[in-house]
Amino acid sequence: MRIFESRMKKAFIIIVYWLSAIFLTAFLLMSLDYYFWAAVLMSLSFLTAALALSFLLPKVDSAQSGKKRAFDTVCIILGVMMMNFLLIYLWQLVFIAFIYPEESAMWKLPAMLGNPVFVAAVLAILAYGNYLLMKWLNKKFPSEHPITFTSDYKKVSMKKGDILYVESRDSEVWITARDGRKYRNKTGIGQWENILGPDFLRIHRSFLVNIADSTLVAPDMVSVGGQFFPLSRKYKDSVKTVLAEQHESVTTSP
Numbered sequence: 001m002r003i004f005e006s007r008m009k010k011a012f013i014i015i016v017y018w019l020s021a022i023f024l025t026a027f028l029l030m031s032l033d034y035y036f037w038a039a040v041l042m043s044l045s046f047l048t049a050a051l052a053l054s055f056l057l058p059k060v061d062s063a064q065s066g067k068k069r070a071f072d073t074v075c076i077i078l079g080v081m082m083m084n085f086l087l088i089y090l091w092q093l094v095f096i097a098f099i100y101p102e103e104s105a106m107w108k109l110p111a112m113l114g115n116p117v118f119v120a121a122v123l124a125i126l127a128y129g130n131y132l133l134m135k136w137l138n139k140k141f142p143s144e145h146p147i148t149f150t151s152d153y154k155k156v157s158m159k160k161g162d163i164l165y166v167e168s169r170d171s172e173v174w175i176t177a178r179d180g181r182k183y184r185n186k187t188g189i190g191q192w193e194n195i196l197g198p199d200f201l202r203i204h205r206s207f208l209v210n211i212a213d214s215t216l217v218a219p220d221m222v223s224v225g226g227q228f229f230p231l232s233r234k235y236k237d238s239v240k241t242v243l244a245e246q247h248e249s250v251t252t253s254p
Contacts, residue, residue, distance in 0.1 A: 006141040017133050017164040021126050022047055029121070032110040042113075045087035050126035053080045057127070058191045081119060088113050138197035146188075147195060149175070153181035159198060164225045166192045178213075178225065203239050204232045216243045 025043035026036065053076070060072045089220060090107050112118050146157040158177060168175045168189040175183045175192075193200065193208055201211050203222050207229050215223045218230045222239065231239055 002182075010137050010141050013137060014133070017049065017130065018051075019180065020051070025122060025126070032112055036109075037189050042088065044090040045084060045091050046122050048087060049080050050123050050130065052083065053077070053127040054082075054130045057082065058194050059188050060190055077120075080123065081116065084119055084123060085114075087222055088119075111220035132192070135198075138194075149183070149185050149187065151175070156183055160196055161210070161212070162194065164210055164213055165227075165229070166196070166200070201235075201239060201242055203235050204230055205234075208217055211242060214243060216240060233252060 003048070006124050021045045022040060025037035025046050026034075029039040030036060056076045057073065061071055062078065067135070089109065092113075094147075106186070110141050116149060146159050147163075148155060150155045150156070162177050162179075164176045164178050166189055167176065171186070172191060173185050173187060186197075189206070189208055193202055196208065199211055200208050202208050202212065203214075209222065209224045209229065213225045215221045216239065218231075220236070222229050222231050222243075
């Protein structure tokens with residue numbers, strides 16, 4: 001019952017966020033001389049593109065080289081923006097002109113909606129707002145239901161707490177369980193970071209570890225369940241802070 005209530009609360013908050021995003025974007029578009037409902041319709045094109053951006057960007061594999069990661073990110077952003085422009089023109093020509101056939105001025109696309117900087121800014125705000133919201137929700141309502149994924153063409157379900165660490169190996173990710181079992185999966189480690197949430201910590205571009213089983217044993221080394229993993233410079237400060245807090249909470253707990 002508690003899991004169901006948490007899911008419902010999360011779903012409600014997400015719906016409220018996107019409804020608010022639609023209407024706030026609509027109010028912004030009204031400054032371009034759209035009527036209210038025309039502005040709401042036009043804001044749906046931004047909603048679709050922002051959702052696509054929020055879904056695709058986490059799939060960029062951060063275990064790749066910096067150049068490849070940057071290339072994939074740029075390709076996704078450009079692809080989503082092209083989709084957004086297509087939707088803008090579609091909405092303008094089909095829906096706006098259909099709803100307001102007597103308003104010939106409404107048939108013309110405002111110059112601002114053809115401006116890539118304006119469109120990119122709106123998309124970035126909506127997508128980043130969703131990122132912050134999901135990060136907060138994962139912390140506020142930690143998932144207790146099993147995670148389901150595919151490994152070697154088979155469905156695997158396991159609790160988050162049963163996962164010891166996730167390792168990125170080229171085009172595959174390996175999930176290691178507490179009991180030593182290993183599972184192969186095609187989902188990028190960046191996406192796994194979002195799935196597993198705040199109970200897991202990124203220590204290297206190739207490693208995501210369960211905080212409860214992790215200990216900092218050297219300035220550049222983390223022990224996870226008796227195994228040792230490198231700590232990269234990029235994550236060093238955040239790892240030290242999180243593991244120090246984890247150690248303090250364990251030692252002070254009754």
